[in-house]
Amino acid sequence: MLDDLKSGETLDQACPIRDVLDRIGDQWSLLVLATLAPGVKRFSQIEREIGDVSKQMLSKTLRRLEQDGFVAREVHAEVPPRVEYRLTPLGHSFLEPMRGLIRWAEANQGAILAARGRAATA
Amino acid sequence: MLDDLKSGETLDQACPIRDVLDRIGDQWSLLVLATLAPGVKRFSQIEREIGDVSKQMLSKTLRRLEQDGFVAREVHAEVPPRVEYRLTPLGHSFLEPMRGLIRWAEANQGAILAARGRAATA
DNA sequence: CGATCTGGTCACTGTTCGAGACCATCGACA
DNA sequence: TGTCGATGGTCTCGAACAGTGACCAGATCG
Numbered sequence: 001m002l003d004d005l006k007s008g009e010t011l012d013q014a015c016p017i018r019d020v021l022d023r024i025g026d027q028w029s030l031l032v033l034a035t036l037a038p039g040v041k042r043f044s045q046i047e048r049e050i051g052d053v054s055k056q057m058l059s060k061t062l063r064r065l066e067q068d069g070f071v072a073r074e075v076h077a078e079v080p081p082r083v084e085y086r087l088t089p090l091g092h093s094f095l096e097p098m099r100g101l102i103r104w105a106e107a108n109q110g111a112i113l114a115a116r117g118r119a120a121t122a
Numbered sequence: 123m124l125d126d127l128k129s130g131e132t133l134d135q136a137c138p139i140r141d142v143l144d145r146i147g148d149q150w151s152l153l154v155l156a157t158l159a160p161g162v163k164r165f166s167q168i169e170r171e172i173g174d175v176s177k178q179m180l181s182k183t184l185r186r187l188e189q190d191g192f193v194a195r196e197v198h199a200e201v202p203p204r205v206e207y208r209l210t211p212l213g214h215s216f217l218e219p220m221r222g223l224i225r226w227a228e229a230n231q232g233a234i235l236a237a238r239g240r241a242a243t244a
Numbered sequence: 245c246g247a248t249c250t251g252g253t254c255a256c257t258g259t260t261c262g263a264g265a266c267c268a269t270c271g272a273c274a
Numbered sequence: 275t276g277t278c279g280a281t282g283g284t285c286t287c288g289a290a291c292a293g294t295g296a297c298c299a300g301a302t303c304g
Contacts, residue, residue, distance in 0.1 A: 164251090165252080178252090197251095200250095202248090202249050203250055203251055204250075205251060205252090
């Protein structure tokens with residue numbers, strides 16, 4: 001799409017990247033997916049690992065990821081209740097291209113920080 | 123990082139991916155970068171191409187992308203004023219890994235839509 | 245003498261987000 | 275018997291944030 005975009009075209013809502021990125025581009029979705037990458041985890045385990053996510057947002061994020069087919073939710077009828085989350089094949093396949101982005105982020109963080117610093121003093 | 127994350131570790135703020143994605147993961151940044159991919163564009167041209175971005179958000183987004191070194195801003199002292207935006211080398215290099223993600227989005231949009239439909243009827 | 249075009253900014257409003265209280269249920273403990 | 279803690283959430287409240295539309299300056303066109 002990036003290459004196909006000519007001057008004058010509009011980037012309307014039919015654009016799939018837009019739909020997908022609106023979902024996973026929020027503050028928490030990607031973090032949750034990354035947390036689930038190594039395997040099955042429970043709600044409070046994810047909460048602890050991310051650290052500064054509120055229960056509300058974690059709950060909402062997980063529900064949306066489940067609806068979009070990225071994660072699967074399994075409830076065990078025990079007391080206290082146990083709920084397990086795991087990535088679906090779709091979720092795993094999504095992490096593939098994400099790794100490229102993550103590598104870029106690690107490699108270029110310095111450049112961004114430098115630009116930011118330059119902008120601050122300018 | 124995804125592979126390095128073991129159970130029990132926390133995903134704190136030092137994580138570079140987190141910093142980077144908080145910036146480009148918002149509603150508009152990526153769209154602006156994509157719009158600028160083919161070459162230099164003016165403010166209102168970007169506005170028109172994206173279609174449903176408000177001037178305020180576009181202004182804010184461009185300023186942040188500029189601060190982070192993704193785009194360069196050039197003001198021509200004319201009347202009416204002309205302001206041009208272009209990707210920096212950093213901006214272009216960022217689009218590299220993004221293309222992988224975009225391809226994934228295009229390839230898997232159907233699966234997501236299907237999952238979403240299944241969730242809605244369930 | 246207006247209208248218009250550009251790149252913004254400002255005030256107002258509606259949506260969203262985080263913090264923290266609250267809930268139901270069971271076992272452990274005193 | 276009483277109550278305390280753990281789990282996976284939901285509810286409410288105030289704060290922060292995003293979108294809408296008005297406004298601005300300065301020159302040129304009719």
